Each structure stands twice: as C-alpha cells, then as structure tokens.
Amino acid sequence: MNLIKCFRNCCAIFSLLVFLSGCSEEISRPLLQVGEKALPFTLELTDGKQSNLEQYAGKGLVITFMSSWCPCSNESMPFMKQAYLKHKNDQIAFLMVGIQNSRSKFEGFVEKWGVPFPAGYDNGDRIAKDYGVSSPPTTFFIDKNGIVKRAFYGNIAKKPDEFQQWIKEIL
Numbered sequence: 001m002n003l004i005k006c007f008r009n010c011c012a013i014f015s016l017l018v019f020l021s022g023c024s025e026e027i028s029r030p031l032l033q034v035g036e037k038a039l040p041f042t043l044e045l046t047d048g049k050q051s052n053l054e055q056y057a058g059k060g061l062v063i064t065f066m067s068s069w070c071p072c073s074n075e076s077m078p079f080m081k082q083a084y085l086k087h088k089n090d091q092i093a094f095l096m097v098g099i100q101n102s103r104s105k106f107e108g109f110v111e112k113w114g115v116p117f118p119a120g121y122d123n124g125d126r127i128a129k130d131y132g133v134s135s136p137p138t139t140f141f142i143d144k145n146g147i148v149k150r151a152f153y154g155n156i157a158k159k160p161d162e163f164q165q166w167i168k169e170i171l
Contacts, residue, residue, distance in 0.1 A: 031132040031151050038063075038142045041127045043097060043120035046110050051095060051118055058144050060092040060170030064156070065128055067100045067136040068109035072155040076137050077113040079157035083167070084117045091144065091171060095119070099128045099136055143170045 032039065038061075042052045053061075064080060066073035084094045094117035098106030103121045110119045122128055131140065141150040150166045152159065 031138070031153070032140065032148055034148055034150060036148050038140070038146045038148055039130045041130065043095075043122065043127060045118050045120040046107050047118075049118075051120060053146065056093050056095075056142075057146065058091070060090075060144055060167070061142040062092065062094045062139060062167070062170075063097060063131075063142065064095070064139040065097045065099050065122075065131070065133045065136050066109070067098065068105045068112075069101065070136045073109075073137045076156045077115070079160070079163075081113065081116060083163065087167060088116075092167065093117070097122045097127055099125045099133065141166045141170045 038053055040053045042050055045051050062083075064076070066076070068074075080094065080096075087094075096110070096115060096117065096119035098109070098119065098121045101109070101121070103123070106119075106121045125133075128134075128138075131138075135153065137156065138151065138153045139156050140148055141152075143149050149169045152162075152166075156163055
C-alpha cells in the first residue's frame with residue numbers, strides 16, 4: 001500500500017517538474033564546452049566603445065561574466081585585477097561581461113573596483129545565454145585560435161594555482 005502511495009507521489013512530482021520546465025520561454029544550452037570554438041559577440045563597453053571576439057584573434061582571452069550583487073564576483077575582482085596587471089604585457093587580454101544587473105549597477109561595480117581591463121554590460125544577457133552562462137561568476141579561457149580551453153564557474157580567487165595553469169594553456 002505504501003509503495004503505491006509513494007509511486008503516485010513520485011509520478012505527481014515528476015509531472016509537475018515536466019510541466020514547469022515546459023513553461024520557460026528560453027531554451028538553455030549547456031556551458032560552452034572545452035574544445036569548442038568561442039562564439040562571436042559584440043559588446044558595448046562602459047567607455048562607449050565596442051568589443052568583439054574578432055579583435056582578440058591571435059591572443060589568449062579571459063572572459064569573465066560577473067554581477068555586482070554576487071558575493072563571488074566581488075571576491076574574485078581583486079584577484080582578476082592582480083592577474084590582469086601580471087599578464088598585461090603578455091599575449092593575453094581580459095574582458096568582463098556584466099550580467100543579471102541593471103546597466104547602472106554594473107557600471108557602479110566597474111567603478112567601485114577600478115576595473116583596469118575592458119568591461120561591458122550584456123544587455124538582456126544575450127552573450128551569457130549564447131555561452132550557456134546561467135550564474136556569475138563564470139570565466140572562460142580562450143586560446144589565440146578562439147578555442148575554449150577552460151570554463152570555470154565560481155570564485156576564481158580560490159583557484160590561484162589552477163588559474164596560472166589555465167593562463168599558460170591559452171598563451
């Protein structure tokens with residue numbers, strides 16, 4: 001008797017999950033995978049200029065998706081600034097993409113941290129969706145040929161040794 005009751009409850013929960021998952025208008029894709037070609041984008045930077053993937057051809061690229069409200073984004077910023085300063089003369093570029101924020105909050109975040117590398121607001125989180133990013137911070141390491149070598153979700157400052165290895169992989 002209890003087994004039948006349990007089965008009915010599980011079926012009801014499963015049906016509810018299937019129904020709810022069908023309510024979303026957005027189709028999510030998995031995180032851009034290692035070995036895949038980075039997807040092209042155009043991003044309006046906080047200084048009014050535009051950035052696109054093609055301008056980084058021939059260089060390694062670290063793209064980090066961050067939000068002002070996210071504790072891990074805030075904890076990662078000092079580390080990202082330090083990494084940029086360490087590698088700014090290498091054949092590597094850094095780019096921050098603001099997601100899940102208003103433009104003004106993201107621009108305040110960039111100003112608060114004195115971000116020394118290009119940063120832009122992802123209006124409507126379009127680039128994040130293309131890259132399969134659902135939460136900040138998410139960081140991609142892209143080599144000079146535009147191939148994703150690493151994707152990391154979380155506080156990058158907690159992975160300093162791995163970060164240095166990932167930088168070497170894209171140089």
